[in-house]
Structures are given as C-alpha cells and as structure tokens.
Amino acid sequence: MTTATFTVKGMTCGHCVSSVKEEVGEVPGVAGVQVDLATGLMTVESDSPLDAAQIRTAVAEAGYEVADPS
Amino acid sequence: MTTATFTVKGMTCGHCVSSVKEEVGEVPGVAGVQVDLATGLMTVESDSPLDAAQIRTAVAEAGYEVADPS
Numbered sequence: 001m002t003t004a005t006f007t008v009k010g011m012t013c014g015h016c017v018s019s020v021k022e023e024v025g026e027v028p029g030v031a032g033v034q035v036d037l038a039t040g041l042m043t044v045e046s047d048s049p050l051d052a053a054q055i056r057t058a059v060a061e062a063g064y065e066v067a068d069p070s
Numbered sequence: 071m072t073t074a075t076f077t078v079k080g081m082t083c084g085h086c087v088s089s090v091k092e093e094v095g096e097v098p099g100v101a102g103v104q105v106d107l108a109t110g111l112m113t114v115e116s117d118s119p120l121d122a123a124q125i126r127t128a129v130a131e132a133g134y135e136v137a138d139p140s
Contacts, residue, residue, distance in 0.1 A: 015085030 001031065002049050006042045007067040008035065008059055016064065023062040027054050040067070071101065072119050076112045077137040078105065078129055086134065093132040097124050110137070 008020055017035045024033045024044060032045035044055060056066045078090055087105045094103045094114060102115035114125060126136045 012082035013086055015089065016083055019085065 002046050004044050004046075004050065004052065004055070006044065006052075006055060006059070008040045008042050008064050009067050010064045011035070011037055011040060013037070016062075019062040020059060020064055023058040024055060027058050072116050074114045074116075074120065074122065074125070076114065076122075076125060076129070078110045078112050078134050079137050080134040081105070081107055081110060083107070086132075089132040090129055090134055093128040094125060097128050 011017055011020065014037065017037050020035055020042065021033045024030060024042070027050065029046045029048065029050050030044055031047060032043075034043045035041070042059075044050065059066050081087055081090065084107065087107050090105055090112065091103045094100060094112070097120065099116045099118065099120050100114055101117060102113075104113045105111070112129075114120065129136050
C-alpha cells in the first residue's frame with residue numbers, strides 16, 4: 001500500500017470534505033482517502049503509486065485546489 | 071403567495087446553502103426557497119403562511135440555526 005499526502009485549499013465545511021473525498025475516491029487505483037478539514041491535509045492510499053496530476057485534477061473537479069509543495 | 075424571511079447562521083459555502091434549501095424545501099407547503107450565503111438571508115415562499123417553527127426545525131436538521139429576530 002502506498003500513501004501520498006496533499007494539502008487541499010479552500011474547504012470550509014464538512015460538505016467540502018465530502019466532495020473532495022468523493023472525487024478523489026473515484027480516481028482509478030485509489031483505495032482510501034482521508035481529509036482533515038482544519039489543516040486541509042489529505043491522505044490518499046493506493047495499491048501502487050498514483051500520478052499526482054490525477055489527484056490534483058480530481059480535487060479541482062470538486063472545486064478546490066491542491067497547494068503547491070513548499 | 072406568502073413570503074417569509076429568516077437569517078440562517080453557520081453556512082460557510084455553497085454546499086451549506088444547498089443543504090438548507092433541500093431541507094426547507096421539503097417542509098409541506100413550501101413553494102420556493104432562496105438563500106444568500108453572504109448575508110444568511112433566506113426567503114421562503116408558500117401559498118399560505120407557514121409555522122416558523124417548522125422552518126427552524128428544517129434548518130436545524132440541515133445542521134444550521136435560524137437567528138432570533140432582533
């Protein structure tokens with residue numbers, strides 16, 4: 001199992017979290033998604049490493065943005 | 071047509087607005103619901119006057135609160 005973390009910007013409530021989890025959960029290969037509203041931290045589990053661009057696109061489709069790695 | 075206005079507290083995003091509109095829209099007699107996120111102003115249309123308590127209950131079921139009239 002592979003785990004990747006992202007910071008999602010713009011979520012304001014639990015509904016936002018649900019939207020992000022739903023979209024990211026639909027990316028092929030994703031086995032699990034956890035999102036912390038307070039920090040924006042999103043943890044994505046998959047059997048094999050995923051293309052981060054696909055995750056970013058899914059977050060964008062939900063209406064939010066992945067922060068650039070600092 | 072009767073129109074009643076309420077101020078809803080706690081909404082942070084468009085998903086919150088959708089939740090409130092959905093719950094209030096299910097109250098018997100409600101013909102239309104408009105919600106402004108920025109101000110919290112909710113306008114409820116109905117053919118005949120409604121019990122405000124029912125509207126408050128619907129808002130609470132959505133997870134928010136109607137502000138007391140000032």
